[in-house]
Ligand code: NDP
């Protein structure tokens with residue numbers, strides 16, 4: 001590998017994208033932002049181009065690309081502005097790129113993340129939705145493309161750090177009993193389903209420990225995030241859902257744990273700051289400074305643990321059911337969730353109707369096996385249409 005690593009940041013203008021650029025900013029001798037992508041955040045992209053001078057900037061929205069081109073100052077000419085999905089795949093698989101941060105939100109991240117895997121990059125995977133939708137195909141692409149897959153989701157990064165280096169994909173072969181997947185419980189931990197009917201988007205996105213994009217913040221509040229993460233863990237670590245125990249840990253200091261057969265539990269602790277897993281992924285197997293405040297255990301003083309409440313928060317159950325159904329069902333769960341969260345954020349659906357809508361869509365779906373990517377994309381489209389239809393029928 002080259003001494004300065006070329007990095008493509010997919011979803012550069014988002015929460016993970018900006019944290020990634022902050023780590024890159026601290027190590028100009030090690031990392032270079034080669035390509036940055038966004039959907040339509042022109043102002044942020046302009047600022048990032050001015051600072052990082054990437055070779056490419058992709059705005060998926062053609063009008064945003066045009067606007068960016070018009071506003072680019074003369075010294076931005078070193079950056080080529082591109083648009084559209086093909087450009088996303090191109091910068092994710094470009095031969096000069098060493099690492100790809102996959103940090104687009106939602107199903108839109110699937111194709112460029114797959115392109116990075118197929119072309120043998122080090123893939124820093126934040127976009128958990130791609131694994132949920134197409135886990136078997138994604139893992140196959142990683143293997144066939146000889147890519148390196150490093151989990152960025154803080155829990156999976158913690159599990160990765162707590163696993164033996166030689167991990168080959170079978171828990172029992174390494175004396176591992178189970179994975180303990182921690183969850184903060186979100187802003188509504190301890191509330192009953194009745195308490196939750198009138199919660200607002202502002203309350204739902206105000207996560208107690210983490211600062212994140214709107215969609216994942218709502219997913220954390222419904223516990224769908226933990227459901228998606230459970231599926232993500234099963235694909236990443238080749239294990240069964242029964243081997244993954246969700247543990248609510250409100251302080252978000254332990255980011256997850258691995259329990260071994262000799263009674264040992266290995267955990268990774270740290271601040272709730274995504275720059276830690278991002279820096280870990282970029283530098284692995286080495287370590288680099290990430291700008292993260294060191295942990296003061298006396299300040300934290302106490303760590304609590306409790307089981308998740310699947311009655312008030314049915315999304316975790318729905319995710320388990322989707323994974324058990326297999327095939328296209330996780331893609332359907334994911335797509336219905338994206339439609340429901342979007343409608344909730346636009347105040348067109350109540351918080352408690354999110355799981356109801358997802359469940360209705362899942363009930364109407366006939367599962368298909370997923371040998372082809374097109375089957376996944378078709379199921380995604382079907383689920384979006386079905387969710388929209390159900391919302392217009394106002395059956396929720
Ligand atoms: P944000 O909403 O903050 O950022 C999303 C990024 O994706 C933005 O750059 C956005 O561009 C871009 N984007 C949005 N829609 C599209 C589209 N249709 N096509 C191409 N690009 C698009 O999200 P987060 O950074 O919070 O999350 C990103 C991913 O990382 C998610 O999958 C999330 O689950 C995962 N993750 C996030 C964590 C966090 O702490 N935030 C923690 C663990 C995982 P624009 O700005 O132009 O809209």
Ligand code: MG
Nearest residue numbers: 153154155229
């Ligand atoms: Mg997480």
